[in-house]
Amino acid sequence: MSKAVSRLRMAKKTGEKVIHGPKMRMTVPAGMATPGPPLGPVLGQRGVNVAQFCKEFNERTQDIKEMIPIPTRVTVHPDRSFSIEITQPPVTYFLKQAAGIPRGTMFPGRDIVGKVTLKHIYEIAMIKSQDRANQLCTLEELCKRIIGTARTVGIEVVKGDLDPKEHGEFLERTREFVEKQLQELREQREAKVLRT
Known part of the structure; x- marks a missing residue:
């Protein structure tokens, strides 16, 4: 019985350490990045500072007409910093x-x-x-x-x-x-x- 309990505890510890891939792809309307859903939870899951992401994205897309869909690739680095690659609309x-x-x-x-x-x-x-x-x-x-x-x-x-x-x-x-x-x-x- 004790072996089963220890295996369960070990499985729980390894199950909590889920590491997501470092790259994310998403489409965000130009100048409209907000910390709320759906963007906020997705970025927050990866440990990204959502407010910082929104500020940087909105600054980089300020010259583009609002609401134009912008394909965006976000690379999350091990130190929880990130880089954004913005491409032309689809x-x-x-x-x-x-x-x-x-x-x-x-x-x-x-x-x-x-x-x-x-x-x-x-x-x-x-x-x-x-x-x-x-x-x-x-x-x-x-x-x-x-x-x-x-x-x-x-x-x-x-x-x-x-x-x-x-x-x-x-x-x-x-x-x-x-x-x-x-x-x-x-x-x-x-x-x-x-x-x-």
């Missing part, structure tokens, strides 16, 4: 901005909810080429990746320019279509709640 953010849509499609490959030109793709590739992860890629490779991402979001890439009038009409039809889909989703969720 490709999907730029694509939705260029297409003038608030969200992508719920059914990739089936619905087209926006349109962008090859010029937009090139400009996004130029911006994303500044990220450390993309520095070894050629612009052609980046453009191909961005076109692939556009397809998954439901954005069509067109050659040439978009006619503003036709594009405006397309966006209006798309807004109505997306609103109808969202309404169907709300009704499905409400039906599930009523069944349970």
Whole structure:
């Protein structure tokens, strides 16, 4: 009996010494880092000074428009200090901005909810080429990746320019279509709640 108790105590001691990986990836809105959830608890678990992180992140993103999603990598050092690597916003953010849509499609490959030109793709590739992860890629490779991402979001890439009038009409039809889909989703969720 005493061997079992000592093993249990030993297991408890080793179980308390969980060491998390030193790197974290998260997306934080520019200039909006706060010590509250969800950011505060995640950083606090790793022993990071949350107030210091928020201050440093907000200072480094003060020149960026608020609420733009910023992919952030945090490396926690053994002495509980940290370093922050901030990259450009995600490709999907730029694509939705260029297409003038608030969200992508719920059914990739089936619905087209926006349109962008090859010029937009090139400009996004130029911006994303500044990220450390993309520095070894050629612009052609980046453009191909961005076109692939556009397809998954439901954005069509067109050659040439978009006619503003036709594009405006397309966006209006798309807004109505997306609103109808969202309404169907709300009704499905409400039906599930009523069944349970």
